[in-house]
Amino acid sequence: MSKKLNGNGIFEGSRFILPEFREAYEAQMREQERRGKPALDDQEMQLIEQALIESYNRRVPITVVVFNPFDDEELRGIVTSVNTSLREVKLIRGDEDCSWIKLEEIISATI
Known part of the structure; x- marks a missing residue:
């Protein structure tokens, strides 16, 4: 049989990202780029x-x-x-x- 059908191969070969997960991931990446306000003397x-x-x-x-x-x-x-x-x-x-x-x-x- 094919290697994809053995063990965890079925799930490994069919990976995809839902649009909701992609949007959440992109929002998280944007949030990490946020910087703090510099302190002015x-x-x-x-x-x-x-x-x-x-x-x-x-x-x-x-x-x-x-x-x-x-x-x-x-x-x-x-x-x-x-x-x-x-x-x-x-x-x-x-x-x-x-x-x-x-x-x-x-x-x-x-x-």
Whole structure:
């Protein structure tokens, strides 16, 4: 007889992955790529806040790097509003595209 029919050969020769198992495996692999937020010291936070204030006062474009657990996002625009109670800034990118960004999510800011 064939080698596949002996012992555990029937099950070994018919391996396949269900779509549900594949999705669970891929989700687990993505979760392992998640990284933690870097800790910023007080001096770095002051430099970020100074750059944001300068962009707000002088209406000059600023480049902001926003933390994301998988890949950081770089945004460029002009700070038009600062909400101190919620610790957010409004960044206008282009004509109509705007976004509110929390200060604690900003990793770096340069003018």
